[in-house]
Amino acid sequence: DADVTQTPRNRITKTGKRIMLECSQTKGHDRMYWYRQDPGLGLQLIYYSFDVKDINKGEISDGYSVSRQAQAKFSLSLESAIPNQTALYFCATSDGAKNIQYFGAGTRLSVL
């Protein structure tokens, strides 16, 4: 089983819909991150969390929100999806010591 699991793996939705992407991890890491990846732009940080009660905005948080329900779970929500949010989304964890990130397999989101 994967250490960092993202669901769903693929999602097609319509403009204006609210959707949630889920991430869970079994690595026991405190730090969790959400990124989006667009062709030619690399990974951009959306939100990150260092603890259950800690939420921080990244470079591109507008239009997104997150919830850290437990140490192992970090979900990303698009309150009202728009087409330019079509991208590949990755969740990642880090132990904060070696600063190595471990990624989930990604969620491919299409907003029509």
Place this chain on the structure above:
Amino acid sequence: RKEVEQDPGPFNVPEGATVAFNCTYSNSASQSFFWYRQDCRKEPKLLMSVYSSGNEDGRFTAQLNRASQYISLLIRDSKLSDSATYLCVVTLNTGNQFYFGTGTSLTVIP
């Protein structure tokens, strides 16, 4: 100015060739440096950390030049399986955020 910049390539090299990638970073407070590998439509995975003294892992050698603010990755004796996108990653001394380059695409040709 981007925190991390890489030549996107693509680099197309024959099997057995040696290829090198460079990456520059803009913030002199950067503390930790990494190379990640990303296969098409897959998640990034750590290839190697980059230490000040330089480090080697088999056919891969990573170097850090703090004075010029760049890191490099050298791949010797390229294999077909090395074909991927290589991402340069930098963190600041707080370790709070990771900054990713856009990646350098490598294709090893038979």
